[in-house]
Amino acid sequence: MPSRIFPFVNGQYYHIYNRGVEKRSIFEKSWDYSRLIKTMCYYQLAGPKPKLSKFLAYSIFKPDSSKKIVEIICYCLMSNHFHFLIKQLKDGGITEFISKLSNSYTKYYNVKYNRVGPLLQGEFKAVLIESDEQLSHASRYIHLNPIASFLVKDLNQYRWSSYREYIENDTDGICNKEAILCLFKSSKHYQRFVLDQVDYAQKLELIKHQLLDVED
Numbered sequence: 001m002p003s004r005i006f007p008f009v010n011g012q013y014y015h016i017y018n019r020g021v022e023k024r025s026i027f028e029k030s031w032d033y034s035r036l037i038k039t040m041c042y043y044q045l046a047g048p049k050p051k052l053s054k055f056l057a058y059s060i061f062k063p064d065s066s067k068k069i070v071e072i073i074c075y076c077l078m079s080n081h082f083h084f085l086i087k088q089l090k091d092g093g094i095t096e097f098i099s100k101l102s103n104s105y106t107k108y109y110n111v112k113y114n115r116v117g118p119l120l121q122g123e124f125k126a127v128l129i130e131s132d133e134q135l136s137h138a139s140r141y142i143h144l145n146p147i148a149s150f151l152v153k154d155l156n157q158y159r160w161s162s163y164r165e166y167i168e169n170d171t172d173g174i175c176n177k178e179a180i181l182c183l184f185k186s187s188k189h190y191q192r193f194v195l196d197q198v199d200y201a202q203k204l205e206l207i208k209h210q211l212l213d214v215e216d
Contacts, residue, residue, distance in 0.1 A: 008088045008092075008093070008094045008095065008126070009088065010088050010089060010090065010091065010093070011087070011088070011089075012087070012088060012128060012129070013073065013085060013086070013087050013128075013129035013135055013138075013179070014085075014086055014087075014088070014094060014126050014127065014128055014129060015083065015084075015085055015126070015127040015129060015138045015141075015142070016083070016084040016085075016086055016094065016098060016124055016125070016126050017081060017082060017083045017084070017124065017125050018081065018082060018098075018102070018120050018121060018123075018124040018125060019080050019081030019082075019120070019121050020080045020081065020119060020120060020121065021117075021118050021119060021120060021121045021122075022121075023080055023121075024080060024119075025079050025080050026079070026080055026081070026082075026105075026109065026119055026120070027077065027079055027080075027160075028113065030159075032109070032112075033077050033159070033160040035056070035105070035108060036077060036082070036101075036105050037075075037077070037160070037174070038055065038056050039052070039056075039101055039104055039105055039108075040072060040075070040084075040101060040174065041055075041174050042055045042056075043096075043097050043100045043101045043104070044068050044069060044070050044071075044072060044097055045067045045068060045069070046067050046068070046069045046090065047067050049067075052104065068089050068090075069088075069089055069090040069092075069093035069096060069097060070086050070087065070088055070089055070090075070093045070094055070097045071086065071087040071089055071176045071179070072084065072085075072086060072162075072174055072175050072176065073085040073086060073087060073135075073139065073175055073176055073177075073179045073180060074139045074142055074143065074161075074162040074163075074166070074175055074177075074180065075142065075161060075162050075175070076142045076143060076145045076146065076160065076161035076162070076163075077160040077161065078145055078146070078149065078151075078160075083141075083142040083145060084142075085129075085135075085138055085139055085142055087176070087179065094126070098124050102119075102120055102124070105119070106118065106119040106120065132183055135179070135180065135183070136180060136183050136184075136193070139180045140193060140194045140197060141201075142161070143155065143161055143162070143163040143166070143194050144194060144197060144198065144201045145161070146158040146160075146161060147198055147201070147202070148198075148201035148202050148204070148205045149205055150202065150205070155194070155195070162174075162175045162177075163194070165177065166180070166181065166187060166190060166191075167187055167190075167191050169187055
Protein backbone atom coordinates (compact mmCIF):
# COMPACT_ATOMS: atom_id res chain seq x y z
CA MET A 1 0.00 0.00 0.00
CA PRO A 2 1.27 3.56 -0.69
CA SER A 3 2.71 5.31 2.35
CA ARG A 4 1.61 8.73 3.53
CA ILE A 5 3.02 11.59 1.48
CA PHE A 6 4.60 14.45 3.48
CA PRO A 7 4.15 17.26 2.98
CA PHE A 8 1.03 17.66 0.88
CA VAL A 9 1.67 20.42 -1.66
CA ASN A 10 -0.72 23.26 -2.45
CA GLY A 11 -2.07 23.04 -5.99
CA GLN A 12 -1.42 19.30 -6.27
CA TYR A 13 -4.05 16.57 -6.64
CA TYR A 14 -4.20 13.46 -4.47
CA HIS A 15 -6.21 10.24 -4.45
CA ILE A 16 -7.21 9.77 -0.81
CA TYR A 17 -8.80 6.60 0.51
CA ASN A 18 -9.46 4.63 3.68
CA ARG A 19 -11.70 1.82 4.88
CA GLY A 20 -13.41 0.57 7.99
CA VAL A 21 -11.30 -1.03 10.70
CA GLU A 22 -11.20 -4.80 10.19
CA LYS A 23 -12.92 -4.13 6.84
CA ARG A 24 -16.18 -3.44 8.68
CA SER A 25 -19.06 -1.47 7.22
CA ILE A 26 -18.91 2.27 7.85
CA PHE A 27 -22.32 3.06 6.37
CA GLU A 28 -25.50 1.29 7.46
CA LYS A 29 -28.30 3.44 6.03
CA SER A 30 -28.83 6.08 3.36
CA TRP A 31 -28.66 8.88 5.91
CA ASP A 32 -25.15 7.80 6.89
CA TYR A 33 -23.91 8.37 3.33
CA SER A 34 -25.71 11.72 3.17
CA ARG A 35 -24.23 12.72 6.50
CA LEU A 36 -20.67 12.12 5.31
CA ILE A 37 -21.23 14.01 2.06
CA LYS A 38 -22.53 17.06 3.91
CA THR A 39 -19.71 16.79 6.43
CA MET A 40 -17.26 16.78 3.50
CA CYS A 41 -18.73 20.09 2.36
CA TYR A 42 -18.47 21.52 5.86
CA TYR A 43 -14.85 20.66 6.59
CA GLN A 44 -13.49 21.84 3.25
CA LEU A 45 -14.07 25.35 4.62
CA ALA A 46 -11.75 27.21 6.97
CA GLY A 47 -12.57 29.97 9.42
CA PRO A 48 -15.91 30.96 10.98
CA LYS A 49 -18.95 29.06 9.69
CA PRO A 50 -22.30 27.85 11.02
CA LYS A 51 -22.23 25.05 13.58
CA LEU A 52 -22.21 21.63 11.94
CA SER A 53 -25.73 20.89 13.20
CA LYS A 54 -27.07 24.01 11.44
CA PHE A 55 -25.01 23.35 8.33
CA LEU A 56 -26.47 19.84 8.06
CA ALA A 57 -29.97 21.31 8.04
CA TYR A 58 -29.34 23.26 4.82
CA SER A 59 -30.72 21.56 1.70
CA ILE A 60 -28.36 23.60 -0.48
CA PHE A 61 -25.31 25.48 0.72
CA LYS A 62 -22.99 27.42 -1.58
CA PRO A 63 -19.61 27.70 0.16
CA ASP A 64 -17.39 30.72 -0.23
CA SER A 65 -14.65 29.34 -2.49
CA SER A 66 -12.11 31.73 -0.94
CA LYS A 67 -12.49 29.86 2.38
CA LYS A 68 -11.79 26.39 1.01
CA ILE A 69 -8.73 24.54 2.26
CA VAL A 70 -9.24 21.74 -0.27
CA GLU A 71 -11.12 21.32 -3.53
CA ILE A 72 -13.15 18.12 -3.91
CA ILE A 73 -12.73 16.87 -7.48
CA CYS A 74 -14.68 13.61 -7.23
CA TYR A 75 -15.61 11.00 -4.66
CA CYS A 76 -17.19 7.61 -4.10
CA LEU A 77 -18.53 6.23 -0.83
CA MET A 78 -18.74 2.44 -0.60
CA SER A 79 -20.18 0.36 2.23
CA ASN A 80 -16.82 -0.18 3.95
CA HIS A 81 -14.51 2.41 2.38
CA PHE A 82 -14.29 5.76 0.61
CA HIS A 83 -12.31 7.38 -2.21
CA PHE A 84 -11.70 11.11 -2.71
CA LEU A 85 -9.81 12.94 -5.43
CA ILE A 86 -8.74 16.20 -3.79
CA LYS A 87 -6.70 19.28 -4.60
CA GLN A 88 -4.98 20.99 -1.67
CA LEU A 89 -5.51 24.77 -1.61
CA LYS A 90 -4.07 25.81 1.77
CA ASP A 91 -1.10 24.59 3.81
CA GLY A 92 -2.09 21.52 5.80
CA GLY A 93 -5.48 21.48 4.09
CA ILE A 94 -5.72 17.78 3.27
CA THR A 95 -4.55 16.60 6.68
CA GLU A 96 -6.96 18.97 8.43
CA PHE A 97 -9.85 18.05 6.14
CA ILE A 98 -9.49 14.27 6.48
CA SER A 99 -8.76 14.42 10.21
CA LYS A 100 -11.82 16.53 11.06
CA LEU A 101 -14.05 14.62 8.65
CA SER A 102 -12.99 11.24 10.05
CA ASN A 103 -13.28 12.29 13.69
CA SER A 104 -16.68 13.91 13.18
CA TYR A 105 -18.14 10.98 11.28
CA THR A 106 -16.73 8.42 13.74
CA LYS A 107 -18.36 10.24 16.68
CA TYR A 108 -21.66 10.41 14.78
CA TYR A 109 -21.52 6.71 13.84
CA ASN A 110 -20.52 5.51 17.30
CA VAL A 111 -23.31 7.44 19.00
CA LYS A 112 -25.92 6.34 16.45
CA TYR A 113 -24.97 2.68 16.51
CA ASN A 114 -23.94 2.44 20.18
CA ARG A 115 -20.32 1.46 19.65
CA VAL A 116 -16.92 2.70 20.83
CA GLY A 117 -13.44 2.88 19.37
CA PRO A 118 -11.94 3.71 15.97
CA LEU A 119 -14.14 3.29 12.91
CA LEU A 120 -11.49 3.76 10.21
CA GLN A 121 -8.33 1.76 9.61
CA GLY A 122 -5.41 3.83 10.87
CA GLU A 123 -3.97 6.61 8.73
CA PHE A 124 -5.63 7.38 5.43
CA LYS A 125 -3.73 6.46 2.26
CA ALA A 126 -2.68 9.06 -0.32
CA VAL A 127 -1.38 8.85 -3.88
CA LEU A 128 0.09 11.93 -5.56
CA ILE A 129 -1.35 12.61 -9.02
CA GLU A 130 1.51 13.56 -11.30
CA SER A 131 -0.08 14.11 -14.74
CA ASP A 132 -3.37 14.94 -16.46
CA GLU A 133 -3.53 11.36 -17.70
CA GLN A 134 -3.22 10.02 -14.17
CA LEU A 135 -5.83 12.55 -13.00
CA SER A 136 -8.41 11.35 -15.53
CA HIS A 137 -7.66 7.68 -14.83
CA ALA A 138 -7.93 8.21 -11.06
CA SER A 139 -11.35 9.81 -11.47
CA ARG A 140 -12.47 6.91 -13.67
CA TYR A 141 -11.22 4.36 -11.15
CA ILE A 142 -13.09 6.13 -8.35
CA HIS A 143 -16.33 6.40 -10.32
CA LEU A 144 -16.17 2.75 -11.45
CA ASN A 145 -16.09 1.36 -7.90
CA PRO A 146 -19.83 0.60 -7.54
CA ILE A 147 -20.12 -1.22 -10.86
CA ALA A 148 -16.75 -2.95 -10.55
CA SER A 149 -17.99 -4.37 -7.24
CA PHE A 150 -21.27 -5.49 -8.88
CA LEU A 151 -23.39 -3.27 -6.63
CA VAL A 152 -25.23 -1.79 -9.62
CA LYS A 153 -25.58 -2.55 -13.32
CA ASP A 154 -25.79 1.13 -14.24
CA LEU A 155 -23.57 3.76 -12.62
CA ASN A 156 -26.43 6.25 -12.82
CA GLN A 157 -28.24 4.13 -10.23
CA TYR A 158 -25.58 4.70 -7.59
CA ARG A 159 -26.34 7.69 -5.38
CA TRP A 160 -23.20 7.93 -3.28
CA SER A 161 -20.60 9.06 -5.78
CA SER A 162 -20.03 12.15 -7.89
CA TYR A 163 -20.55 10.27 -11.18
CA ARG A 164 -24.07 11.61 -11.82
CA GLU A 165 -22.85 15.08 -10.91
CA TYR A 166 -20.37 14.79 -13.80
CA ILE A 167 -22.71 13.23 -16.34
CA GLU A 168 -25.75 15.38 -15.61
CA ASN A 169 -23.74 18.62 -15.31
CA ASP A 170 -25.24 19.22 -11.87
CA THR A 171 -24.66 22.87 -11.02
CA ASP A 172 -25.59 22.27 -7.37
CA GLY A 173 -22.97 19.57 -6.91
CA ILE A 174 -20.03 19.79 -4.53
CA CYS A 175 -17.20 18.91 -6.93
CA ASN A 176 -14.93 21.00 -9.08
CA LYS A 177 -15.74 18.99 -12.20
CA GLU A 178 -13.82 21.25 -14.56
CA ALA A 179 -10.53 19.85 -13.31
CA ILE A 180 -11.51 16.61 -15.09
CA LEU A 181 -13.99 17.68 -17.76
CA CYS A 182 -11.56 20.22 -19.23
CA LEU A 183 -9.56 17.18 -20.39
CA PHE A 184 -12.51 15.98 -22.53
CA LYS A 185 -14.58 17.46 -25.33
CA SER A 186 -17.77 17.11 -23.30
CA SER A 187 -19.34 15.28 -20.37
CA LYS A 188 -20.56 12.68 -22.89
CA HIS A 189 -16.97 11.99 -23.90
CA TYR A 190 -16.05 11.61 -20.23
CA GLN A 191 -18.96 9.23 -19.73
CA ARG A 192 -17.73 7.11 -22.64
CA PHE A 193 -14.20 7.18 -21.18
CA VAL A 194 -15.50 5.79 -17.89
CA LEU A 195 -17.89 3.18 -19.29
CA ASP A 196 -15.34 1.80 -21.75
CA GLN A 197 -13.53 0.23 -18.77
CA VAL A 198 -16.50 -1.42 -17.02
CA ASP A 199 -15.72 -4.98 -18.17
CA TYR A 200 -12.03 -4.58 -17.37
CA ALA A 201 -12.75 -3.20 -13.90
CA GLN A 202 -15.13 -6.06 -13.12
CA LYS A 203 -12.60 -8.66 -14.26
CA LEU A 204 -9.94 -7.11 -12.03
CA GLU A 205 -12.34 -7.19 -9.09
CA LEU A 206 -13.07 -10.89 -9.65
CA ILE A 207 -9.35 -11.68 -9.88
CA LYS A 208 -8.71 -9.75 -6.67
CA HIS A 209 -11.34 -11.75 -4.79
CA GLN A 210 -10.04 -15.03 -6.21
CA LEU A 211 -6.52 -14.19 -5.02
CA LEU A 212 -7.81 -13.28 -1.56
CA ASP A 213 -9.68 -16.60 -1.37
CA VAL A 214 -6.50 -18.47 -2.26
CA GLU A 215 -4.51 -16.60 0.39
CA ASP A 216 -7.14 -17.36 3.03
